[in-house]
Amino acid sequence: MKSAFKKGRMIPRVKGKKRVIKTATKRLSRLYEVKKLLKEAKKIDIDPSEGKLFAYVYETGNSELQSIAKEANQMFHQSNYLDFTVFKSAMFFEKEVIKFAKKIFNADDGAVGTFTFGGTESIMIAVKSARDKFFNDGKTGKPEILVPYTIHPAFLKSADYLGLGVKKIPVGRDGKVVVDELRKNITERTALVAVSAPNWPFGVVDPVEDVAKITRDYGIPLHVDACLGGFVLPFFERLGINVPKFDFRVDGVTSISADVHKYGYAPKGASVVLFKNRELKKFSIYVDVSSPGYVLVNQTVLSSRPIGPLASAFAVIKYLDEDGYVKLTRNIVLARDRIAEGMQELGFYSLFPLESNILCLSSENINLLDFVVNMKKLGWHIHLQREIKDLGFPWSIHLAVSPVHLNKVKNFISDAKKALRMKSEFSDIDLERDIQKVVSGIISGKLDASVLPLLVNYFPQDLAVDMIKDTVISWFNE
Numbered sequence: 001m002k003s004a005f006k007k008g009r010m011i012p013r014v015k016g017k018k019r020v021i022k023t024a025t026k027r028l029s030r031l032y033e034v035k036k037l038l039k040e041a042k043k044i045d046i047d048p049s050e051g052k053l054f055a056y057v058y059e060t061g062n063s064e065l066q067s068i069a070k071e072a073n074q075m076f077h078q079s080n081y082l083d084f085t086v087f088k089s090a091m092f093f094e095k096e097v098i099k100f101a102k103k104i105f106n107a108d109d110g111a112v113g114t115f116t117f118g119g120t121e122s123i124m125i126a127v128k129s130a131r132d133k134f135f136n137d138g139k140t141g142k143p144e145i146l147v148p149y150t151i152h153p154a155f156l157k158s159a160d161y162l163g164l165g166v167k168k169i170p171v172g173r174d175g176k177v178v179v180d181e182l183r184k185n186i187t188e189r190t191a192l193v194a195v196s197a198p199n200w201p202f203g204v205v206d207p208v209e210d211v212a213k214i215t216r217d218y219g220i221p222l223h224v225d226a227c228l229g230g231f232v233l234p235f236f237e238r239l240g241i242n243v244p245k246f247d248f249r250v251d252g253v254t255s256i257s258a259d260v261h262k263y264g265y266a267p268k269g270a271s272v273v274l275f276k277n278r279e280l281k282k283f284s285i286y287v288d289v290s291s292p293g294y295v296l297v298n299q300t301v302l303s304s305r306p307i308g309p310l311a312s313a314f315a316v317i318k319y320l321d322e323d324g325y326v327k328l329t330r331n332i333v334l335a336r337d338r339i340a341e342g343m344q345e346l347g348f349y350s351l352f353p354l355e356s357n358i359l360c361l362s363s364e365n366i367n368l369l370d371f372v373v374n375m376k377k378l379g380w381h382i383h384l385q386r387e388i389k390d391l392g393f394p395w396s397i398h399l400a401v402s403p404v405h406l407n408k409v410k411n412f413i414s415d416a417k418k419a420l421r422m423k424s425e426f427s428d429i430d431l432e433r434d435i436q437k438v439v440s441g442i443i444s445g446k447l448d449a450s451v452l453p454l455l456v457n458y459f460p461q462d463l464a465v466d467m468i469k470d471t472v473i474s475w476f477n478e
């Protein structure tokens with residue numbers, strides 16, 4: 001390269017024009033080829049902005065918000081969060097995001113937080129904090145977490161990764177943890193109790209105040225998983241809707257997780273976990289000073305990662321502020337109630353009184369698997385949830401309602417009507433006879449994960465887990 005430049009000349013000396021043109025053409029065509037591949041891959045996916053998803057991506061329908069989020073993400077996509085003493089923007093953004101979270105969860109000045117890349121990571125470091133506190137307090141044996149049956153699997157995963165046991169507590173007909181059962185299961189090995197506000201499957205808020213009375217008596221940390229509702233429930237209150245108290249106003253709550261990449265409306269890779277005090281956060285941090293390389297200081301599970309998602313979360317929060325969230329929450333409530341009403345006319349009913357952004361619907365005479373698969377054909381994604389015989393819950397469908405859905409209600413209900421009249425593929429399925437058909441449908445990709453509950457319900461859990469692992473490996477490797 002050096003030799004191609006003559007002193008004082010900005011344009012490289014080149015041998016032949018033809019060769020230059022040839023190289024440039026080659027480069028351009030490669031660029032074109034890559035862009036084409038990207039566009040083709042994009043077409044495979046459902047477009048979240050269409051508002052036909054009831055999970056995964058939580059849309060506002062606001063293109064200005066989209067564009068500032070994208071810009072922030074791109075501006076910081078090459079900055080490394082690993083060393084926030086070098087890339088100091090990370091500290092600036094994180095402080096601001098945590099400040100906002102502390103405000104909406106009524107944390108006092110002593111509370112501290114951490115920005116993570118998702119709910120699972122927030123939960124994992126909260127569980128690590130509880131585990132390390134357990135041993136620091138001089139307790140022995142295998143620490144255990146107590147959770148309602150409805151808790152997010154991220155807690156089971158964290159316990160699995162971090163070597164804790166899990167005890168699952170039943171929920172009542174209202175979908176909420178049975179407080180007396182929880183009390184009975186506390187032992188000297190209980191390192192953490194976790195409940196949800198709201199839980200994913202049913203969308204109801206656990207009785208945090210009642211649970212906190214118990215954990216306070218025993219001096220056990222209490223985590224509230226507000227990953228799903230953390231950026232919605234505080235604004236219900238602002239709209240005058242009654243919400244059971246679940247945040248730091250409840251004495252005994254020691255940590256809270258909330259996903260900014262769900263109803264905080266930031267792109268994926270954004271969540272926060274708040275600790276009541278510095279001591280609890282200290283247990284969540286990992287530091288290594290023994291290595292001959294660099295001193296490793298990790299507040300989170302991941303080390304090197306882009307600052308982009310944090311910058312984006314900051315931008316979205318600054319852009320919306322509390323008033324923006326209140327407005328979007330109002331749209332959610334309107335959409336939720338209209339969908340519930342329309343679905344009721346079609347023969348569905350809500351399993352629980354509505355208290356969050358989640359609809360959990362069932363029906364006595366509709367085959368829900370057929371419904372979900374037929375809706376899929378019309379472009380809508382809805383989760384199917386299997387029955388829980390032990391606790392008396394029937395099969396149900398799950399809709400996480402977003403602000404974008406407010407303009408889609410009519411469309412949704414008319415497609416739902418259509419779906420109910422469409423050909424039925426599963427209503428008389430006999431699993432004994434047809435299981436091979438269902439399994440090969442999933443393996444070949446003809447059926448997507450929305451039918452997995454069927455499989456899970458049919459096979460013993462160990463076998464189902466094993467089959468799913470094999471299937472996933474096949475998907476990515478064949």
Ligand SMILES: *Cc1c(COP(=O)(O)O)cnc(C)c1O
Pocket residue numbers: 117118119120121152154196198199200225226227228259271
């Ligand atoms: C989504 C969710 C999580 C996990 O969040 P990820 O961001 O997917 O890791 C945990 N708890 C609840 C209640 C959730 O809805």
